[in-house]
Amino acid sequence: MTEITQNPHEVPLTEEMIPRVTQENDLWKPITQVVNQRDDSGPINVLVEGHPATCCRGDFGTHSTRLQLLFDPPHPKWGEGFTTKYYRFVEPGKLELRTGETVAICKLVPEQEG
Numbered sequence: 001m002t003e004i005t006q007n008p009h010e011v012p013l014t015e016e017m018i019p020r021v022t023q024e025n026d027l028w029k030p031i032t033q034v035v036n037q038r039d040d041s042g043p044i045n046v047l048v049e050g051h052p053a054t055c056c057r058g059d060f061g062t063h064s065t066r067l068q069l070l071f072d073p074p075h076p077k078w079g080e081g082f083t084t085k086y087y088r089f090v091e092p093g094k095l096e097l098r099t100g101e102t103v104a105i106c107k108l109v110p111e112q113e114g
Contacts (some may be wrong), residue, residue: 010106012093013046013055017107020065021058043070045108048095051075055105 011017019041043054046069053071060066060083070081086098095105 009109009111010047011109012091013089013095013105013107014092015057015089017044018055018057018067019044021056043068047104047106047108048075049103049105052108053081055107 021042043056046053046055048069048071051071052073053069053075055067055069057065057067060068062085064085066083066085067087068081068083069078071078072080074080084098088096090096090102093104093106094102096102
């Protein structure tokens with residue numbers, strides 16, 4: 001028998017899963033939509049090292065795309081959250097930050113009612 005080692009409601013996050021958010025009055029809103037990019041959708045719910053947060057990508061008033069993580073309740077190290085353009089996914093569910101620190105991050109998928 002195969003042992004299930006992953007919570008079925010937590011999916012290792014990849015960059016392609018993160019929505020890009022824009023505001024209607026965003027002067028830097030892209031003219032053409034990038035393939036596989038869901039524009040104008042809201043943040044997704046994630047767990048970062050076991051701490052609940054919301055996650056999205058956007059320009060946030062700058063000239064380049066950034067990753068935003070907002071924690072609720074506040075994270076012991078990062079407080080209410082942060083925005084950064086210096087990040088990369090080294091593998092699904094493993095986010096490397098500018099500091100070189102790698103953190104576990106999973107998308108929270110709601111239970112299917114049935």
